[in-house]
Amino acid sequence: MxxxxxxxLFVIAIAISLGCTSPDSQKQPQTESQAKEPTPPSGKELAxxxxxxxxxxxxxxxxxxxxxxxxxxxxxxxxxxxxxxxxxxxxxxxxxxxxxxxxxxxxxxxxxxxxxxxxxxxxxxxxxxxxxxxxxxxxxxxxxxxxxxxxxxxxxxxxxxxxxxxxxxxxxxxxxxxxxxxxxxxxxxxxxxxxxxxxxxxxxxxxxxxxxxxxxxxxxxxxxxxxxxxxxxxxxxxxxxxxxxxxxxxxxxxxxxxxxxxxxxxxxxxxxxxxxxxxxxxxxxSTSNKSSTRVRTEIEEKIEERGLEPGSKEAQEFSETYFEENFQYSTVxxxxxxxxxxxxxxxxxxxxxxxxxxxxxxxxxxxxxxxxxxxxxxxxxxxxxxxxxxxxxxxxxxxxxxxxxxxxxxxxxxxx
Ligand SMILES: [Zn+2]
CATH class of the missing domain: 3.20.20.140 (Metal-dependent hydrolases)
Known part of the structure; x- marks a missing residue:
């Protein structure tokens, strides 16, 4: 860890144990978060x-x-x-x-x-x-x-x-x-x-x-x-x-x-x-896998159709945008x-x-x-x-x- x-965690543990052992009469008014069950950890916390x-x-x-x-x-x-x-x-x-x-x-x-x-x-x-x-x-x-x-x-x-x-x-x-x-x-x-x-x-x-x-x-x-x-x-x-x-x-x-x-x-x-x-x-x-091959072929064709110089800045920009708009991205x-x-x-x-x-x-x-x-x-x-x-x-x-x-x-x- x-x-x-x-x-x-040590500090939290102390805080929790203090909270649990204090007599009812001395209880401070509980804030909303103290009153709730401990919330399960988030992905961010675990990371x-x-x-x-x-x-x-x-x-x-x-x-x-x-x-x-x-x-x-x-x-x-x-x-x-x-x-x-x-x-x-x-x-x-x-x-x-x-x-x-x-x-x-x-x-x-x-x-x-x-x-x-x-x-x-x-x-x-x-x-x-x-x-x-x-x-x-x-x-x-x-x-x-x-x-x-x-x-x-x-x-x-x-x-x-x-x-x-x-x-x-x-x-x-x-x-x-x-x-x-x-x-x-x-x-x-x-x-x-x-x-x-x-x-x-x-x-x-x-x-x-x-x-x-x-x-x-x-x-x-x-x-x-x-x-x-x-x-x-x-x-x-x-x-x-x-x-x-x-x-x-x-x-x-x-x-x-x-x-x-x-x-x-x-x-x-x-x-x-x-x-x-x-x-x-x-x-x-596999949808993304197939889409990648298809989109790359389309990009090559379109670069040629438009008369762009392969490898040029224009061709690069075109292919990046076209890829982003047409590629089937997977998900988390x-x-x-x-x-x-x-x-x-x-x-x-x-x-x-x-x-x-x-x-x-x-x-x-x-x-x-x-x-x-x-x-x-x-x-x-x-x-x-x-x-x-x-x-x-x-x-x-x-x-x-x-x-x-x-x-x-x-x-x-x-x-x-
Ligand atoms: Zn590798």
Whole structure:
């Protein structure tokens, strides 16, 4: 629990106990709020009270393209310090995202290093607002000090190249999970977005070694983005629970392999892992998913019809407005449906939050537009009968359990 909240609750507890024990004759006239039953907590209160870990936020790559000072309010983007504080976000995993083009051109490791440097620079420049975190314990400490903790995860295993010792290298640089592949097959794994023939039919032989080495080092294995075959290969090899840092439920988006099927989620839960729900509308809803493809095609056609130069400011403005007016946005309620679905399928212990803020463009659902929005989702869950304890598990309890288990497995392997 956050320290200031502990103090506040302590004061409230004293106030309540004093109120209850005072004899009737001495009772002060009750104010309206004192006379009522204690009101159930709001989403906003729970967001401030419990640690929120988000599995995947694409701040580093956003800033690489368009630098802004995220320690203050920013014009664009889904994340900045004031909005994170408002939403109760404590520990966004900063995504060290490596575009697949570096798999072909080389240089993936250098890009990863530069993005890690950037995140460390942000923490160094704003020590009263941010601090790098490499464990659940460090996150708890930073949160107690009122800071936003910045853990890091690497999206795409390409920077490992063909050298297993790079896993240790990136661990030492603070990285705590690696998403095995991104949008194309790489040396480690096939990608669910890659429509060409599967390169490895799952994990490569090297990929199996990568998973073993990640277990040994204490690096979480992120199964978001990989194919179903690759997922099952991971399950065969891994000795530790794994995490899907930003995937949703395929039941709601049939045919969209980037989300997880019931079979996959069940297998993930048997392994004691966690699926962190992606908030992007196209991940939540097949209507949005189809609408995205349709609207983007229409935009291309209309840009051509109007004789606009593709990539020009006019074309950009036109496409943004057209997208906003015609895309079918999903909703915060739908995100709660995904959580409900996982809970019904495998229980409350296996679901978390992996918004993909700053990574899904302007497709975010109504009610979940940026990092100030977590309270809206918690309100929805409370309305559906979720307890405080349930919300806490979703917010951070489940990912902390997985992370601590990964550390334990690594310790065991290193002592062998
Ligand atoms: Zn991603």
């Amino acid at each position: 956050k320290l200031f909240k502990k103090l506040a 401030q009270k419990y640690i929120i870990v988000d599995g995947h936020i694409d701040v580093p790559y956003r800033l690489r393209n368009n630098w802004e000072d995220i320690s203050d309010s920013t014009q664009s983007g889904d994340f900045d310090y004031p909005r994170a504080k408002e939403g109760g976000l404590d520990a966004p995993f900063m995504s060290i995202y490596i575009p697949v083009r570096y798999q072909e051109t080389g240089g993936a490791k250098a890009v990863a290093d530069s993005l890690i440097n950037m995140v460390q620079g942000i923490a160094n420049d704003h020590p009263k607002k941010f601090a790098i975190a490499t464990s659940p314990e460090e996150i708890r400490q930073h949160v107690d000090e009122g800071l936003i903790a910045l853990p890091t995860g690497m999206e795409n295993g390409a920077p490992i190249g063909t050298d297993l010792s790079n896993i240790r290298y990136f661990y030492d640089r603070g990285i705590r999970y690696i998403t095995l592949a991104h949008s194309r097959d790489n040396k480690i794994s096939d990608s669910s977005y890659d429509t060409t023939e599967d390169t490895h039919n799952g994990l490569s032989d090297f990929g199996r070694e990568v998973v073993q080495e990640m277990n040994r080092v204490g690096m979480m294995v992120d199964v978001s983005h990989i194919t179903d075959e690759a997922f099952f290969d991971v399950m065969e090899v891994t000795q530790a629970p794994v995490v899907a840092t930003h995937s949703s439920v395929r039941h709601f988006t049939p045919g969209f392999e980037r989300n997880m099927s019931d079979t996959l989620i069940t297998r993930l839960a048997e392994n004691n892992g966690v699926i962190m729900i992606n908030f992007g509308s196209t991940f939540l809803d 309620e739908k995100a709660a449906d995904h959580i409900d679905y996982v809970v019904e399928l495998v229980g409350i212990e296996h679901v978390g939050l992996g918004s993909d803020y700053d990574g899904v463009g302007n497709t975010l659902p109504t009610g979940l537009k940026d990092v100030s929005s977590y309270p809206n989702l918690f309100d929805e869950l409370l309305d559906r009968g979720y307890s405080e304890e349930d919300v806490q598990k979703i917010a951070s309890g489940n990912i902390f359990r997985v992370w601590e288990q990964v550390n334990k497995v690594a310790e065991g392997m290193q002592n062998q």
